[in-house]
Every structure is written in structure tokens, then in C-alpha cells.
Amino acid sequence: EKGGYATFMEKEINDQPHAVADTLLGRTDSEGRLALDELHISEDELRAVTKIVIVACGTAAYAGMVAKYAIEHWTRIPVEVELAHEFRYRDPVIDEHTLVVSISQSGETMDTLMAVRHAKELGARTVSICNTHGSTIPRESDAVLYTHAGPEIAVASTKAFLAQITASYILGLYLASLRGTAYGEDAAQVMAELATVPGKIEELLTRMDRVKEIAYYMADSRSVLFLGRHVGYPVAMEGALKLKELAYIHAEGFAAGELKHGPIALIEPGQPVFVIVPSPGVEHGLHDKVVSNIQEIRARGARTLVIAEEGDEDVVPFADEVIRVPHTSPLLAPLLTVVPLQVFALHLSTAKGLDVDQPRNLAKSVTVE
Numbered sequence: 001e002k003g004g005y006a007t008f009m010e011k012e013i014n015d016q017p018h019a020v021a022d023t024l025l026g027r028t029d030s031e032g033r034l035a036l037d038e039l040h041i042s043e044d045e046l047r048a049v050t051k052i053v054i055v056a057c058g059t060a061a062y063a064g065m066v067a068k069y070a071i072e073h074w075t076r077i078p079v080e081v082e083l084a085h086e087f088r089y090r091d092p093v094i095d096e097h098t099l100v101v102s103i104s105q106s107g108e109t110m111d112t113l114m115a116v117r118h119a120k121e122l123g124a125r126t127v128s129i130c131n132t133h134g135s136t137i138p139r140e141s142d143a144v145l146y147t148h149a150g151p152e153i154a155v156a157s158t159k160a161f162l163a164q165i166t167a168s169y170i171l172g173l174y175l176a177s178l179r180g181t182a183y184g185e186d187a188a189q190v191m192a193e194l195a196t197v198p199g200k201i202e203e204l205l206t207r208m209d210r211v212k213e214i215a216y217y218m219a220d221s222r223s224v225l226f227l228g229r230h231v232g233y234p235v236a237m238e239g240a241l242k243l244k245e246l247a248y249i250h251a252e253g254f255a256a257g258e259l260k261h262g263p264i265a266l267i268e269p270g271q272p273v274f275v276i277v278p279s280p281g282v283e284h285g286l287h288d289k290v291v292s293n294i295q296e297i298r299a300r301g302a303r304t305l306v307i308a309e310e311g312d313e314d315v316v317p318f319a320d321e322v323i324r325v326p327h328t329s330p331l332l333a334p335l336l337t338v339v340p341l342q343v344f345a346l347h348l349s350t351a352k353g354l355d356v357d358q359p360r361n362l363a364k365s366v367t368v369e
């Protein structure tokens with residue numbers, strides 16, 4: 001049942017090309033237009049949406065943070081992302097024109113379920129992005145967009161994360177085309193580019209040997225930092241979460257722009273820092289800004305483990321290790337850049353002799369508060 005792999009997590013990491021491909025399947029009609037029939041909210045209601053609030057926990061919340069960048073860009077609808085357990089005990093500004101999108105692999109996370117109920121009481125329309133057919137959250141939501149990652153057994157979420165990003169992008173493109181924004185017209189093009197991602201993940205997975213070696217020689221690390229910017233910022237936090245959960249190592253993800261506002265004080269000689277570099281094609285010169293950050297922390301002795309696109313030579317002079325990912329447009333990059341971080345946490349956990357699939361103190365679905 002582990003398909004020849006030593007652990008479910010390893011199998012699930014290797015399932016990721018299918019998780020993305022299957023989540024894309026059947027979402028476009030013969031002319032390449034998006035067709036979402038599981039969405040039982042009228043087009044008029046969707047056109048009237050003035051705000052989107054994404055509620056989720058843990059890895060699913062990081063998928064939501066990635067989605068915010070894309071959905072705002074494509075739809076011009078303001079998107080907030082909130083941890084479900086914070087949302088449910090607040091007095092959030094929600095009305096019938098708010099679309100509350102929950103993201104949950106299990107569909108049974110109590111905090112997320114209660115946030116959805118809270119949103120409904122306040123009059124919002126609710127959409128569930130979920131991996132488990134017939135689970136509670138989709139049953140209680142007005143509409144559901146299933147991710148097709150297949151069952152996720154390992155406690156630490158991997159393939160569900162990629163499927164969640166994919167599904168929320170489909171939702172964003174659908175809303176953009178309904179509202180006739182400029183990006184709505186590009187929806188087919190983005191969908192076509194998304195369709196190339198599974199092949200790129202496949203290719204990336206064939207060259208993870210060096211990441212495994214790095215994990216083994218870093219098995220004694222006491223703290224690892226992760227820096228990212230733009231959509232790479234939630235990826236940094238997800239990389240840190242994987243390492244905490246699986247290897248019980250202190251880890252933190254930061255927005256690279258925050259460095260000089262505090263975290264740079266943590267940099268001392270030998271401190272390992274993963275940096276997720278935006279693709280050179282990203283707007284506003286963000287790529288060069290992150291390259292400068294690598295230079296700054298390296299000058300203070302950090303060991304820099306740099307995740308950068310193929311052909312990006314700017315990072316080379318400041319990197320102790322360069323982990324290459326295939327080229328994609330900037331918004332799709334998280335579907336690739338997170339993979340080496342998952343593989344790193346998996347091997348570091350293995351190197352420490354820990355239980356990869358069942359980390360201590362954790363349950364696969366958190367059905368209590």
C-alpha cells in the first residue's frame with residue numbers, strides 16, 4: 001500500500017504530480033473554458049462577491065496564503081486569509097456578499113468547521129476546498145471544489161497542499177472569468193500552464209539526491225530558518241512547519257523583507273537558512289531584492305541553502321548549496337519550490353530515526369478544539 005516506498009509520506013510526496021493533474025482534470029470544457037459544476041452558487045451571486053475570506057489551519061492555511069496572491073491578482077476581489085480558530089471567536093466583518101472559502105484536507109478539522117458555521121450565521125456564502133468526499137465541512141458548505149489528491153495517510157500534509165493551491169487557483173480563475181477582469185481572459189492560458197506543472201514536479205523529484213545528502217549531514221541542527229518573499233513567503237512557513245513536525249527541530253519561516261526588521265539578529269556563523277528565491281520574471285525586482293538578502297546573511301556567516309530556478313546564476317556566488325527547480329511563472333512556483341523542503345524534512349526525520357508518518361503528539365485530523 002506504500003507503493004514500494006518506505007513511508008506513506010515518501011509515497012505521497014512522489015504522488016504529487018498526480019495530485020495536481022487529477023485536481024485539474026475535468027475542470028475545463030471542450031473549448032478550454034472553466035466549468036465548475038460542483039459549485040452550487042449562482043453566477044450572479046458570485047459576481048456580487050465583494051470580499052473573499054479564506055479560513056483554514058496549518059498547511060491548509062499556508063495554501064490559502066499562496067492563493068491570496070493569485071486570487072487578488074486575477075479577480076481584483078480583496079482576499080483575507082485567517083486561521084480558522086482565530087476567525088471563529090472574532091466579530092469579523094462578513095455579509096451576504098462575502099465568500100468564505102474553507103480549505104481542509106480531511107474536511108473534519110473542528111476549528112475550520114466551526115469557522116464555516118460562524119460564517120454561515122453571519123450570512124456569508126461558503127465554499128469548501130476539500131480532499132475528502134462526503135466529509136463534514138463540504139456537507140455543511142454551500143458549494144465544494146474537491147481536490148483529487150487521493151487519500152493522505154501520513155500525518156504531515158504534502159500532496160494535499162499542492163492540490164489545495166491548484167484548486168484555489170481554479171476557483172480564482174473561474175471568478176476572474178465570471179467578472180470579466182483582464183486576467184479572466186487569460187484563464188485558459190494559466191490553466192494550460194498549470195497542466196505543465198505535474199511534469200515539472202516529476203522531473204524535480206528525480207533530482208532530490210543532493211537534498212537527501214544535505215538532510216543527513218544537517219541531522220544535528222538545532223535551528224533552521226526559512227526565508228521567502230511574495231508566494232515564497234508562505235512556502236517558507238510551510239518548510240518550517242514540516243521541519244518542526246517531522247524532525248522536532250526549531251524552525252521559523254520569515255518574509256525576506258522582514259529580515260532587517262528583526263530576524264537578521266538571529267544570524268550567526270553556521271546558522272542554516274533556506275531561501276526561496278522568486279523567479280527572475282517576478283514583478284517589482286523582487287528577485288534581486290531576495291538575492292541581496294542572501295548576500296547579507298551570507299556576509300554574517302549563515303549557511304545559505306538556496307532554492308532557485310534553473311538558469312538563475314545570480315544566486316550562485318552567495319549560495320552554499322543551490323537546489324534547482326524548473327522554470328514556471330511566478331504564481332505557480334510554490335507548486336515546485338515546496339517540494340525540496342518536504343523532501344528535506346522527510347530525510348532529516350529519517351536520519352534522526354524518527355517516525356516519519358506518525359510524528360509525536362500529532363493526529364491526522366484534529367477533530368477537537
Ligand code: F6R
Pocket residue numbers: 057058059060061103104105106107108109112155156157158241245364365366
Ligand atoms: C501539517 C498538517 C496540519 C494540517 C491542519 C489542517 O503537515 O498536516 O497543519 O494541515 O491540521 O488539516 P485539514 O487540512 O485536514 O483541515
